[in-house]
Amino acid sequence: MDQIVFQSVHKVFRHRPALFNWLGREQRGETVALHDVSFSATRAEVLALLGPNGSGKTTALKLISTMLLPDGGRVRVGGFDARSHAGEVRRQVGIAVAAERSFFPRLSARENLEFFAALDEVSRRERAHRIDAVLRDTGLEEKADTLVMKFSSGMYQRLGIARALVKRPNVLLLDEPTRSLDAATTAHFWATIRGLAAQQTTVLLATHNFAEAAAVADRLLLLHRGELLADRPVGDGESAAALRDFYFRMTGEVDESICNR
Amino acid sequence: MTSTLDKLRAILWRDLLTAIRHRSGFAVTLVGVFTELAAFYYLSRAIGPGFRPGGIEYFPYVMVGTGVYTFFVMSAQAFLSSVQEAQQTGTLEVLMTTSTAPAELVILSSISAFAGNLVNLLVYLFAGVAVFRASIHANFFACVAVLFFSLALALALGIAAATLQVAFQKGSALLWLLGSGLWFLSGAMFPIQSLPRPLELLSRAVPLTYAVDGMRRALLEGQSLVTMAPTLAVLCGFGAILLPLALIGLSLSLRRARRNGTLSFY
Numbered sequence: 001m002d003q004i005v006f007q008s009v010h011k012v013f014r015h016r017p018a019l020f021n022w023l024g025r026e027q028r029g030e031t032v033a034l035h036d037v038s039f040s041a042t043r044a045e046v047l048a049l050l051g052p053n054g055s056g057k058t059t060a061l062k063l064i065s066t067m068l069l070p071d072g073g074r075v076r077v078g079g080f081d082a083r084s085h086a087g088e089v090r091r092q093v094g095i096a097v098a099a100e101r102s103f104f105p106r107l108s109a110r111e112n113l114e115f116f117a118a119l120d121e122v123s124r125r126e127r128a129h130r131i132d133a134v135l136r137d138t139g140l141e142e143k144a145d146t147l148v149m150k151f152s153s154g155m156y157q158r159l160g161i162a163r164a165l166v167k168r169p170n171v172l173l174l175d176e177p178t179r180s181l182d183a184a185t186t187a188h189f190w191a192t193i194r195g196l197a198a199q200q201t202t203v204l205l206a207t208h209n210f211a212e213a214a215a216v217a218d219r220l221l222l223l224h225r226g227e228l229l230a231d232r233p234v235g236d237g238e239s240a241a242a243l244r245d246f247y248f249r250m251t252g253e254v255d256e257s258i259c260n261r
Numbered sequence: 262m263t264s265t266l267d268k269l270r271a272i273l274w275r276d277l278l279t280a281i282r283h284r285s286g287f288a289v290t291l292v293g294v295f296t297e298l299a300a301f302y303y304l305s306r307a308i309g310p311g312f313r314p315g316g317i318e319y320f321p322y323v324m325v326g327t328g329v330y331t332f333f334v335m336s337a338q339a340f341l342s343s344v345q346e347a348q349q350t351g352t353l354e355v356l357m358t359t360s361t362a363p364a365e366l367v368i369l370s371s372i373s374a375f376a377g378n379l380v381n382l383l384v385y386l387f388a389g390v391a392v393f394r395a396s397i398h399a400n401f402f403a404c405v406a407v408l409f410f411s412l413a414l415a416l417a418l419g420i421a422a423a424t425l426q427v428a429f430q431k432g433s434a435l436l437w438l439l440g441s442g443l444w445f446l447s448g449a450m451f452p453i454q455s456l457p458r459p460l461e462l463l464s465r466a467v468p469l470t471y472a473v474d475g476m477r478r479a480l481l482e483g484q485s486l487v488t489m490a491p492t493l494a495v496l497c498g499f500g501a502i503l504l505p506l507a508l509i510g511l512s513l514s515l516r517r518a519r520r521n522g523t524l525s526f527y
Contacts, residue, residue: 013522062522065358069520091360102351104275106282111275118271119359119366121264147282167360 002040003078003171003202004064009037010072011059011226033059035226036073041204041219043170046197048213048234049206050247051223057206058097060223061173064204065095077171091121094169096160096177105149109140109159112148113166120167134162137192139185154180161189165196172196174205178212190215210240210247224251268361269369276373294385295392301327302393314452321395321481324386326449329473332382333415334440340374340419341432348426354524363515364508371419375412386480396481403479403486406493411472413500420507428514430526443469468499 011034015027034056041047049057062068063075066086075082077089103112113131122130135141138158143151148159157180164172174193178186193203193216207213213220214234220243222230229250234243248255280286305312305320312319347353357363389395418439426432446453446460447469453461464470475492478484486493518524 059522062354067354067358067519067524068522069516071520087360087362090358093358095355095358097351097355102355104279104352105350106279107275111278115271115275116355116359118268119356119361121360124267163355 001043001079002076003043003045004039004041004204005074005076006037006039006060006063007076008073009034009060009063009070009075011056011063011068012071032226034063034070034223037223037226037228038073039221039228039231041171041202043202044197044200045219046193046203046205046217047219047221048217049204049221049223050208050210050213050243052251052253054225055223056226057223058175061095061097061175061204061206064089064171065093065173066090067095092170093173094164094167094171095173095175096157096164097175101156103148103156103159106147108145108147109135109151109155109162110144112159113163116163117166122167130166130168131162134165137165137188138162139188152180154182154185157181158185165192168201170201172201172203174203174207176207176209177205178207178209186212210243214238214240214243220246222247222250265365265369268365269372272369272373273376276377280377290381291384294381294388297327298324298385298389298393315477317477317481318396320393321389321397322477323450324389324393324395325477325480326447326473328382328385328389329411329476330444330447330449330469331385332378333411333418333469333472334436334443335381336371336375336378336415337419337422337436338440339378340371341422341426341436343370343374344423344426344432348430348525351525357515357519357524364512367420367423367511368416368508371416371423374419375415379408398483399480400483400485403484403489404476406486406489407472407475407479407496410493410496410500411475413504414468414472414496417500417503417507420504420511424507424510424514427511427518427524443467446470447473449473468496468503471495471499 012030012032014030037056037060049060051057059068063070063082064077066082066089069083078092080088080092082089104115107115110131113134114127117127117131135144138161140155140158140162143155148156151159157177161174161177164174178189181189190212193205197203203216205212205216217234219233220230221228230246244255301323302320305318305323308319310318314322344353347356356366359366390397422432422436424432425435444450446464446467448464453464453470456464471492475489475496478489478492515524
């Protein structure tokens with residue numbers, strides 16, 4: 001059975017100016033974030049979601065996590081509709097968002113994870129063991145008892161990933177998960193992703209990093225201006241350069257790294 | 262049930278740790294408590310012993326009135342601040358993706374905000390009695406009953422402010438408006454019988470008026486549960502109507518925010 005089903009999904013953000021807008025220059029308008037997007041993901045599959053800024057990657061992840069509701073079409077996770085059975089969907093989904101300041105600054109990393117684990121209904125018996133495991137997996141073991149207000153952006157990002165992992169979700173959503181990570185942590189994280197897929201977790205990864213997509217993804221979804229331009233497998237041994245060429249060919253954007261050579 | 266208690270424990274523990282790690286926070290609160298009590302103590306001395314609203318000395322009268330009023334408004338304010346902070350840091354969006362239903366999360370979080378302010382209220386009343394010699398004649402069970410029913414009202418106020426915060430990012434405006442109105446109409450500082458007749462009638466439609474009056478009668482006059490049954494019934498009735506209404510409003514505003522993508526707007 002498909003773990004994630006996106007069926008003709010449509011999402012528009014409408015901008016309404018403030019009441020006394022004649023004092024400023026705010027424009028009325030709307031942004032079509034996703035237009036008639038359909039795809040699905042099976043159990044244990046890793047999907048890389050590629051696309052330029054504003055292409056709708058984060059919106060797609062937020063729709064699956066129930067942070068957003070679609071304007072049209074359907075989003076289903078594990079057979080449950082994200083609109084009518086949001087609670088069931090939330091039980092299955094873990095998400096690490098790109099802007100990782102979403103922690104309680106005066107709690108330590110471990111205390112934050114304990115708090116979110118309780119809300120995610122991880123049993124008290126298992127909690128400590130799982131938290132130790134995700135802290136180890138994300139390289140935060142030594143900083144476990146440091147208040148997160150003292151964390152660097154890379155450490156915040158690791159903690160965001162740890163939080164998403166601690167509930168052991170069937171579907172893991174990652175928004176640019178390695179953007180602020182160093183090379184060693186990134187490599188370890190990629191191995192973790194493949195390990196999770198081997199344990200039947202479906203992973204949807206929004207990224208700008210072609211090497212990341214080549215290293216972990218089974219399939220590639222290419223979004224551009226809210227539309228799905230491509231949905232194809234990533235070949236065994238397909239290189240980051242090949243994905244890069246594909247990306248620029250499909251989106252029609254200019255690859256400045258080639259222009260500057 | 263076990264899971265809900267576990268979540269409540271986690272939320273209380275988070276808020277306790279956060280409070281004690283704001284190193285000077287509690288000391289500042291204590292100074293504030295003593296300053297306010299001192300101001301009311303000397304105000305009552307300036308007014309003189311002749312002014313005894315409802316036959317009660319003015320200092321304990323105003324101490325209970327302002328204590329209960331502050332408990333209401335500061336609890337709602339604390340809860341609103343936690344929602345605003347969660348919007349600013351992006352925590353609100355993440356909290357909404359946990360396995361805990363939004364309504365359950367909101368109620369548990371608000372209980373925590375109110376628990377903190379309940380401690381402040383107890384410190385305030387204790388300091389009033391121990392330091393400023395306010396004379397009380399408490400009926401413990403009646404006090405607990407008034408507090409219990411008042412809590413539902415205070416929760417409704419906090420959740421209504423959070424609803425406006427999520428819907429229009431204007432929760433603090435509502436709280437400011439309600440806070441000033443309640444201070445004037447609830448009889449916290451003076452008997453509502455001093456107001457012009459229309460305002461006195463309006464005051465009787467304000468739930469906080471019954472909480473303030475009930476606490477005075479339970480704590481200062483030692484009235485029993487039986488004597489206070491009509492007041493408790495009014496408090497219970499207000500709570501039974503306002504709390505579900507506030508929860509429905511919040512649920513609708515969260516749904517609207519998820520549809521418009523404004524959950525983390527502030």
